[in-house]
Amino acid sequence: MQPAELCEDPRAMLAASAREFYRRGWMLGTAGNLSARLPDDSFWITASGRPKDLLTETDFVRVDDEGRVLEAAAMRKPSAETAIHRVIYRHFAEARWIFHVHSVEANLCGHFARDGALRLPPLEMLKGLGVPDAEPEVDLPVFPNLVDVAAIAVRMDAEFARHRPRVPGALIHRHGLTAWGPDAHAARHHLELLEYCFRYLVQARSLALGD
Ligand SMILES: CSCCC(=O)C(=O)COP(=O)(O)O
Numbered sequence: 001m002q003p004a005e006l007c008e009d010p011r012a013m014l015a016a017s018a019r020e021f022y023r024r025g026w027m028l029g030t031a032g033n034l035s036a037r038l039p040d041d042s043f044w045i046t047a048s049g050r051p052k053d054l055l056t057e058t059d060f061v062r063v064d065d066e067g068r069v070l071e072a073a074a075m076r077k078p079s080a081e082t083a084i085h086r087v088i089y090r091h092f093a094e095a096r097w098i099f100h101v102h103s104v105e106a107n108l109c110g111h112f113a114r115d116g117a118l119r120l121p122p123l124e125m126l127k128g129l130g131v132p133d134a135e136p137e138v139d140l141p142v143f144p145n146l147v148d149v150a151a152i153a154v155r156m157d158a159e160f161a162r163h164r165p166r167v168p169g170a171l172i173h174r175h176g177l178t179a180w181g182p183d184a185h186a187a188r189h190h191l192e193l194l195e196y197c198f199r200y201l202v203q204a205r206s207l208a209l210g211d
Pocket residue numbers: 029030031032033046047048049050078079080081100
């Protein structure tokens with residue numbers, strides 16, 4: 001990946017990120033979507049239904065903060081989950097890059113959630129998510145996977161207005177993780193750290209450990 005600050009047009013970096021996440025098994029079968037916000041609050045987002053290991057410049061659509069298409073190659077539509085990216089950008093000024101992926105572990109961990117929250121394991125790795133506590137008690141918000149994506153976005157909007165999550169991520173049950181950050185590297189780190197927590201939780205459960 002090239003340094004984010006050298007990257008005024010984020011599409012090459014988004015495509016490289018998608019290839020990496022595809023290789024890691026997190027974007028199989030066209031799953032997932034990635035976006036990056038520009039200074040005018042418009043954002044480039046992956047076009048809907050494209051294979052994430054093969055993205056080219058024409059596989060991105062630029063939309064404004066209301067989701068209206070500003071630039072798109074012929075036949076390309078913005079991700080079906082653009083409304084979720086809009087909610088995140090609206091609530092978190094520091095969010096400039098958003099990565100949404102579908103891993104097996106994320107989908108298993110949704111089953112461990114209680115009352116719309118997944119308790120993260122109290123690991124040193126949480127420092128990378130901005131949690132310096134010695135004995136962290138941190139919850140990741142978990143949302144139901146509704147057929148109507150706009151309805152998921154409405155739930156996220158209400159929850160983020162009620163309570164700001166301590167970590168830059170959210171899980172949709174039986175669907176996947178979305179993580180964000182101020183640049184591509186930070187968003188990737190946040191995604192990796194949360195996926196690490198998911199792997200840890202799945203393995204801890206299979207070993208019948210406490211957390
Ligand atoms: C096979 S993935 C189903 C849709 C989805 O959850 C996703 O992340 C990809 O949707 P998009 O419209 O962004 O391609």
